[in-house]
Amino acid sequence: MSKNNVSLSGKSILGLEYFNADEIQLVLETAKEMKNIINRDIKKVPTLRGKSIVNLFYEPSTRTRSSFELAGKYLGADVINITAGTSSIVKGESLRDTLLTVEAMGVDAIVMRHKSEGAAEYAHQVVKPAIINAGDGAHAHPSQGLLNLFTIAQHKKTLKGLKVAILGDILHSRVARSDIWGMRKMGMEVHLAGPKTLLPRFLTTEKGLFVHDRIEEAIEAADVINVLRIQLERQKSGLFPSPREYARIFGLNRERLAGAKDDVLVLHPGPMNKGLEISPDVAYSDHSAIQEQVQNGVAVRMALLTLVLMGGKNLEINA
Amino acid sequence: MSKNNVSLSGKSILGLEYFNADEIQLVLETAKEMKNIINRDIKKVPTLRGKSIVNLFYEPSTRTRSSFELAGKYLGADVINITAGTSSIVKGESLRDTLLTVEAMGVDAIVMRHKSEGAAEYAHQVVKPAIINAGDGAHAHPSQGLLNLFTIAQHKKTLKGLKVAILGDILHSRVARSDIWGMRKMGMEVHLAGPKTLLPRFLTTEKGLFVHDRIEEAIEAADVINVLRIQLERQKSGLFPSPREYARIFGLNRERLAGAKDDVLVLHPGPMNKGLEISPDVAYSDHSAIQEQVQNGVAVRMALLTLVLMGGKNLEINA
């Protein structure tokens, strides 16, 4: 239940480490209202009419860009896309100057994807419009972490006390990092498993966080399994077992899933490498909420944009 | 004249082989209303407000993409573009998963261009939103076929009984295929001519369909001549006479046009290779409706989007 003094108004969304449980709860409750709007026959609402949002993407990401673009448009905002063909958006211009330029054009929020950790935080220091971090290197992807929490909340009675297994390349995954922060804030237990070289060692002493050598161990008590995408393009040669080996030892398939709880929920941030980290029969099974995550992503982004730009004004949020 | 029980509501537009004459007639009548809107001082109507359309283009096509984008926006819809840089839109993701993702984002219609025949039909089987085929390989380009019929209908009293010559590379042309289906459904006679290697032989026994060796024969009785674009990029080496030879033997020029009816109408789907399949003096002559086709394309696409998404509700259509 959201408290009256909780607000994200005027804030930037940089990472879930800066959220407290009440703020996360506020996003989840607002997203519930937003999901109703998406499923209406007529989706358009005037909530953000007269507000402008720039998608500033230094790395291409069709899924995330489209999700934010639709979220903004469903709310009546103007959305424009600035996407890098290659590495820099304006040849020879520094990130700072590009941000100052975008700010000067009068925009209200900047949704930013960048290959470097800390880029969103830097942007937040440089300009006044709200920054929504849509992925900064391996650091964070907070809207993905929130949509995972929202999806879990829609299936399970409460978040507190739930056990979540996160499988795969934890080391390079901003999704895993955002999950861990968000889930720990909500009192969930997180179990990590994957190839040893792709696991962060330093985490093993954290409270509520467990690292397993074999994914079977991580899965057995899990209420939710989040299978990460193997980012083949980010692996250095030699670091990684062959795709075939990976699928055999670490892939989530029907046999492994049989060792989990009967009502286990399976998540994947997409796009899937089917047959690698997840088998098709699991991806399209009744346990899978992978499709739902996409719709919930639009709802969560609508919630974030509304809370940041309108402070929840004119929104009726019933817990 | 449209009958009350004719409707395209909730249907996908995959190819004109699935249309009957009444349905085609409904599109043409609706397009007439839409053309009036385009020519108003203030074009925006609220017909599709709250509806969202995704242009999902696996092959670049500035003309068709812009035409659908403007059609959607004139009607008040939200339109977003997802365009492939290269071959796949999301690296490593299957067409099915991309379609499921776009569906999950809550969109109402997917306008799709793909290099493979049958891609639109596959999409229609996989997801619920209406699919508008904007070209699938050499199979079909139904909105192009309909805009050709609409353009002809605007110039000639009736479609039934008209003779149309289609010139060029029939074999690789989705425009030709859509033309043939649509024109035959409307009771028109179709005469094909072009290089022998670019003509489909199997068609010669079809009713109302004639194949000619020399384009002069196809032209002489024609009420309408549709000159196809030579897709130089699709020709395998050796299949094709040199461009110079092609222009000499098969190009529509002033001399050849003199052998046609006095009021013959010349169409071309654009973009033109001027001096190759059509000479500039023909392209810009009084016989040419090539410019008009572009505007009619927007009108026909507005009609399709409205009929599919609104079922003609709130539309006054007077035959």
Place this chain on the structure above:
Amino acid sequence: MSKNNVSLSGKSILGLEYFNADEIQLVLETAKEMKNIINRDIKKVPTLRGKSIVNLFYEPSTRTRSSFELAGKYLGADVINITAGTSSIVKGESLRDTLLTVEAMGVDAIVMRHKSEGAAEYAHQVVKPAIINAGDGAHAHPSQGLLNLFTIAQHKKTLKGLKVAILGDILHSRVARSDIWGMRKMGMEVHLAGPKTLLPRFLTTEKGLFVHDRIEEAIEAADVINVLRIQLERQKSGLFPSPREYARIFGLNRERLAGAKDDVLVLHPGPMNKGLEISPDVAYSDHSAIQEQVQNGVAVRMALLTLVLMGGKNLEINA
């Protein structure tokens, strides 16, 4: 003060050589109103609702394209982008045919960027919609010239009699050309300085226009200094001193700026090559209006679109 008979209604904006002082004044006054809109909490106005604008960019320019896109959207217009990946927008299609196609789609204005001098003027001759020249080779970039005038007007009491120094590669700069036309029309004195090989010699006899060998001379009496971007990509090898040499001899740095008036205003069209034509301490100093120029650019483009498409109707312009 604008006179009642001054109007840009239905005109194309090709270059400031075609403007008179009253027309420039009308744009500046309208831009003042528009700047108020940008700074409102709710920016959207319905002025251009039902109007459609195409950004037709044959050269990429994220800044200018975004500025026009936001300007159109703040005014309620529909804006679509047609941007060249490489050299041609539609493979094999002539500029004329692309323009005719865009016109036929029913658009009201075409904002055009092209690498060739005279392209916008050609477009104006070929099609009916208003053409807004967003840069044609080294010829002109009128909205940039106008936003510079607007920025100066916001800081100085009057334009007439002001002295402006323009520094850098005058020869290849459409900004310099547009500045010179606009500033001379407004009765300002223009002082050019830069490497000799990058200065146009023929200008030396023009009234109110002075060419200097050393930038110190150009700066000393200046009320405004406009530092041009060095377009490294346009320099032929051998023409140019090394970047290091350039910065030493021609760069605007703190020491050089000390030789100017106390209240001198520094402009730069962006993106900046910091450390080359301008030093960071000058770029971010109190003299700099570089950020402001970006916002003023949106305001001036809103003014141009409104004046061209609406003729100032329903606008209250108070001098």
